[in-house]
Amino acid sequence: xLKPLLLEEEKVFKDPVHRYVxxxxxxxxxxINSAEFQRLRRIKQLGTSFxxxxxxxxxxxxxxxxxxELMRRIxxxxxxxxxxxxxxxxxxLCAALLHDVGHGPFSHSFEKVFRYHHEDWTRAILLGDxxxxxxxxxxxxxxxxxxxxxxxxxxxxxLIVSLISSQLDxxxxxxxxxxxxxxxVNYGNFEIERILRVMRPQEDGIVFKFSGMHAVEDYIMSxxxxxxxxxxxxxxxxGEVVLRKIFQRAKVLFExxxxxxxxxxxxxxxxxDKVELADYLALDESVILFYMQxxxxxxxxxxxxxxxxxxxxxxxxxxxxxxRDFHLLPELKELFEKAGIDPAYYLxxxxxSDLPYDFYRAGDEEERIPIMLQMPSGDLVELSTKSEIxxxxxxxxxxxxxxxFPMDKVMALPGDLSQKIRERLGVxxxxxxxxxxYSPD
Numbered sequence: 001x002l003k004p005l006l007l008e009e010e011k012v013f014k015d016p017v018h019r020y021v022x023x024x025x026x027x028x029x030x031x032i033n034s035a036e037f038q039r040l041r042r043i044k045q046l047g048t049s050f051x052x053x054x055x056x057x058x059x060x061x062x063x064x065x066x067x068x069e070l071m072r073r074i075x076x077x078x079x080x081x082x083x084x085x086x087x088x089x090x091x092x093l094c095a096a097l098l099h100d101v102g103h104g105p106f107s108h109s110f111e112k113v114f115r116y117h118h119e120d121w122t123r124a125i126l127l128g129d130x131x132x133x134x135x136x137x138x139x140x141x142x143x144x145x146x147x148x149x150x151x152x153x154x155x156x157x158x159l160i161v162s163l164i165s166s167q168l169d170x171x172x173x174x175x176x177x178x179x180x181x182x183x184x185v186n187y188g189n190f191e192i193e194r195i196l197r198v199m200r201p202q203e204d205g206i207v208f209k210f211s212g213m214h215a216v217e218d219y220i221m222s223x224x225x226x227x228x229x230x231x232x233x234x235x236x237x238x239g240e241v242v243l244r245k246i247f248q249r250a251k252v253l254f255e256x257x258x259x260x261x262x263x264x265x266x267x268x269x270x271x272x273d274k275v276e277l278a279d280y281l282a283l284d285e286s287v288i289l290f291y292m293q294x295x296x297x298x299x300x301x302x303x304x305x306x307x308x309x310x311x312x313x314x315x316x317x318x319x320x321x322x323x324r325d326f327h328l329l330p331e332l333k334e335l336f337e338k339a340g341i342d343p344a345y346y347l348x349x350x351x352x353s354d355l356p357y358d359f360y361r362a363g364d365e366e367e368r369i370p371i372m373l374q375m376p377s378g379d380l381v382e383l384s385t386k387s388e389i390x391x392x393x394x395x396x397x398x399x400x401x402x403x404x405f406p407m408d409k410v411m412a413l414p415g416d417l418s419q420k421i422r423e424r425l426g427v428x429x430x431x432x433x434x435x436x437x438y439s440p441d
Contacts (some may be wrong), residue, residue, distance in 0.1 A: 001002060001085070001088075001331075002085075002087045002090075002139065002140060002166075002217070003086070004025070004086050005025065005026040005027060006024055006025060006026060007023070007024060007025070007026050007029055008218050009283050010022060010023065010024050011024075011029060013021040013065055015065065015066060015069065016180050016181060017066055017174070017177050017181055018066060018069045018070070018073075020069075021065045021066070021068065022069065022072060025093070026326070027090065027091075027094070027135060027138070028068070028093055028094070028097060029135075029137075029277065030064075030135045031094065031097060031098065031135055031345035032097070032339075034130070034131040034132050035130075035131050035281075036125050036130050036281060037061070037064070037097070037098070037101060037132065037133060037134050038059035038061070038102055039281060039284055039319045040059060040061035040064060040100065040101065040103070041059050041061040042284035042285055042286055043059060043060045043061075043103055043104070043105060043106075043107070043181065043284055043285055044057060044058070044059060044060070044103075044106070044107075044285060045058050045059055045060050045062060045063045045108060045175070045178070045182075046058070046182075046183070046230075046231075046236075047108060047230070047236070047239075047240065047251040048106065048109070048236050048239030048243060049105050049179075049183065049230065049233070049236045049238060049239075049396060050404050051235055051239040051313055051315065052230075052233045052235040052237070052239075053182075053184060053185070053230065053233075054237045055182045055183055055184050055185035055293050056179065056182050056183045057182070057306070058104050058178065058179075058182045060100050063100065063174060063178055064096075064098070064099070064101070065097070065173055066092060066174040066175075066177075066178055067096045067097070067099065067100075067164075067170050067171050067174045067175075067179045067260070068096045068097040069172050070096070070173055070192075071092050071093055071095075071096035071163060071164070071170045072093060072096075073196060074092075074170060074196065074199065075089050075092060075093070076162060077196055077197070077199060077202045080224050081200065081201055082159075082201040082202075082203075082283065085381075087139070087140070087143075088157065088160065090119075090139065091143075091146060091147060091150060091160060092160055092163055092164070092354050094136070094143075094165075095147060095150045095151065095160070095163075095164045096149055096164055096170050096171070098125075098126065098132065098147070098151075098166055099122065099151060099171060100122070100365075101122050101125050101132065101195065102118040102119060102120065102121030102122030102123070102124065102125055104116065104118065104121070104280065104283060105283055105284050105285040105287065105288045106240075106243055106285060106288065107393060109223050109240045109243045109244050109247070110288075111253065112244060112249065113244055113245070113248055114189055114270050114273075115245040116275075118372065119151060121152050121277075121280055121309050122174070123148040123151055123152060124277050124280075125277070125281070126142060126144045126147050126148045127144050127145065127148055127384070128277045140143055141144055146205040147231050150159075150164060150260070151164075151165075153165050154237050156440055158203075158204040158434040159201055159202065159203060159204065159205055160205065160207075162205040162369055163206065165369075166181065166205065166206070166266055167293075167357060167358075167368060167369060167370070167371055168193040168206075168208075168216065168219060168371050172223065173192060173195070173219070175223055176190070176219075176223055176226055177189065177190075177264075178190060179221075179226065179230060179231075180230075184347075185226075185229065185230060186228070187222060187225035187226045187230065187346065188222050188225070188226045189222060189224045190215065190218040190219040191215045191218060191219075194212055194215040195208070195215050195216065195219060198210070198211060198212025198215065198216075200374055205369060205372070207372040207373065207374045207380055208371065208372070208373055209373070209374050210373045210374060210375050210376065210386070213373055213383070213386060213387060216371060216373075216383060216387075217390060218385050220356060220383075220389075220390055220393075221357060221389065224354075224356040224393065225355070227354045228354070228398075228400075232352045232354070232400060234318050234402055235315065235354075237318075237350050237352065237402065237404075238274050238315040238316045238317075238318060238404055239310070239315055240350070241311060241316060241348050241350055241404045242306060242309050242310050242315055242316060245290060245345045245348070246292065246295075246303070246306045246307060247307050247347070248344075249300070249302050249303045249306060249345060250251060250264065250267070250271065250291075250295070250303060251271055253303060254269075254271040258300065260295075260298065261294070261297065261298055261299070262290055262291065262295065262297075262298075264289050266279075266282060266291075267283075267287075267291065267343070270283075276410075277343060292307040292310060292311055292317065293307075293311065295307040296308045296311060302342060302345050306345065309406075314350075314408070316346075316404040316405055316406050316407075317405060317406070317407035318350075318402045318403060318404045318405075319402065319425050320401070320402060320403075321349055321401040321402050321403040322401060323401070325403075326349075328345045328424060329347075329349070331424060332347060332421070332424055332425070333347060335417070335420060335424065336405075336421070338417065339409075339410075339413050339417055339421065341406070341410075346365050346405055346406050347403070347404075347405050348403070348404045348405075349401060349402070349403050349404075350401070350403075350404055351399065351400070351401050352395055352399070353398060353399045353400070354397065354398055355392055355395070355396070355397045355398075356393050356396075357383070357384070357393060357394050358370075358394055358395045370383065371383040373386055403425070405425065410425075431437075436440070
C-alpha cells in the first residue's frame with residue numbers, strides 16, 4: 001500500500017481567490033516545480049480577453065493551483081463520508097493540478113489552426129519523457145497511465161472523474177471565480193462555501209443536498225453569464241480572429257516557400273506538421289509574441305498588417321450576422337477582392353455556441369454527467385426536475401454569429417466602393433473604427 005510522503009513543513013501560496021493554496025505532499029510540490037508545470041506561467045488563462053478586460057492577464061499556472069486547492073478542500077469535506085485511499089486522493093489532486101498542463105500559447109486559437117487538442121498534449125506530457133512523468137512514476141509505475149485515463153474520462157472510478165470533469169467540478173468552479181476576479185466582473189461569483197458544504201460523494205459521482213439547490217442554481221447562472229459576457233465577448237473574439245489569421249498566413253507563406261526575414265525556427269515543426277513533444281513544450285506566448293514583433297517588419301503586407309493589428313490592438317470591427325445573411329457572403333467577398341482586400345484574411349464569420357446545462361438524453365453523441373440532488377428521503381433526482389430556473393435553460397444551445405472585418409481598410413477605399421461595402425455590411429456611414437468602439441460595454 002502506498003504511504004503518504006509529506007513535506008517537513010507545509011508550503012503555501014497566497015491566492016487572491018482562495019486566500020491560500022496549501023501544499024502538504026512532496027509529490028505535489030515536486031510537480032509544481034517541474035519544468036512542464038512552470039511553463040504554464042507563460043500561458044494566459046483567458047487567451048485574448050485581455051484586449052477587452054485589461055485585468056484578465058492571469059495564467060494557466062494561476063488557475064491550475066486554484067483547481068488543486070479546491071480539490072484539496074473537497075477531499076477534506078469527504079472525510080468520514082466515503083473512504084478514499086491515499087493513492088486515490090493523490091490521483092484527484094494530481095488530476096486537478098495537471099489537467100491544463102497541455103495547453104499551448106493562446107490556447108484555442110492556436111489549436112484551431114494547427115488542429116491540436118490540449119487534452120491530447122496533456123496525456124502526452126503525463127506519459128512521455130518529461131519531468132512530470134518521472135515524478136508520477138515515483139508514486140507508482142502505473143500512476144501516469146491512471147492519471148491520463150482520468151483526464152480522458154475513461155478511468156473506472158466515476159467519482160474521481162466527476163470531480164475534475166462534470167457540469168459542476170473543481171475546474172469550472174475555480175475558473176468562474178478566478179476569471180470574474182481578474183476581469184473585474186460580478187457574473188462569475190457564486191456561493192462556493194455553500195456548494196462545498198452541500199456536496200456529497202457517491203460511488204458513481206458527486207451529488208448535492210436538496211437544501212443547497214439554490215446555490216447550485218446560482219452557479220449555473222453564473223456560468224451562463226460568464227460565457228456570454230466575458231468568454232464570448234465580441235472584442236475578445238475579434239482578437240482571436242486576428243490571431244488565427246496570423247497563424248493561417250504564416251502557414252500559407254511557409255507552404256509557398258516564402259523567405260521569412262525572421263525564420264520561425266520554433267514554429268517550423270508546426271508549419272511542417274511534424275510536432276514532437278519537445279517542440280510543443282518549447283512553445284509559449286512569449287515565443288509567439290517575439291515572432292509577431294519580427295513579422296510586423298516582414299515584406300508580406302498581410303502578415304505585417306495582421307501582426308501590427310494584434311500587437312497594437314487595432315482589431316476588426318464586427319456586425320451581427322444571422323443564418324439568413326449567409327447569402328450575402330459571396331458578394332461581399334467579391335467586393336473585398338475588387339477593393340484589393342483579401343477576404344481570406346479580412347472577412348470572417350465567427351460562430352460561438354454554449355449549452356449552459358443539460359442531462360443525458362438517449363441517442364446523444366456525448367453523455368453529459370447530470371447534476372443530481374439528494375432529497376431528504378435519500379432519493380436522487382436530476383437538478384432540472386426540481387429547479388424551474390435550470391429547467392428553463394436545459395438542453396437549449398444558444399448560437400451567436402458575427403462578421404468581422406477591418407473597418408479602417410473599408411473606410412480608406414474610394415467613396416463609391418466604400419459606400420457599397422458598408423451598405424452590404426449594414427454599417428452606418430457615421431460608424432468609424434476608433435478605439436472607443438472596443439470597450440467591455
